[in-house]
Amino acid sequence: MSKNQNTFIKKQKAELKKRKKREKQEKMAARKDQPKSGDLDDMIAYVDEFGNISDTPPEPEPPKKENAPRSQNPPRPQNTTQTQKFNRNTNLKS
Template identity: 50%
Template sequence: MAKSQASFMKKQLENNRLKKKKEKAERREERQQNSPGGGLENMMAYVNEFGEISDTPPEKPKH
């Protein structure tokens, strides 16, 4: 009888592990779909000649 209880618990633990893995994959997929994205361009920051941080690239000076 103890053997059947042990195998039942193993199956339950395996099912719980698979359920958690599936939920984690679903959450990851949802995050990827809802992310603003844009990649590197959205993360870029520039420093102007006064040392201020801005999101627009500085204009090149004309010599």
């Protein structure tokens, strides 16, 4: 007769648990070995026009020359003789 399958499953679970624990310890050791830097340059991230995050600053774009859209009506010349400025100090005849 064959062995009970419960013992086989228990052994597999124990192996899986040991492997995960070992991997976790390796990751922790790798993180501890990395140099820690609290520089501001290391913490800055840049976002480009497409929303992608990168460590390098974007290249400055040359300024674009924008042509102002011409209006349909040309500006009217201002005639100072036609417009009257009202002053508070004007004498009003009643």
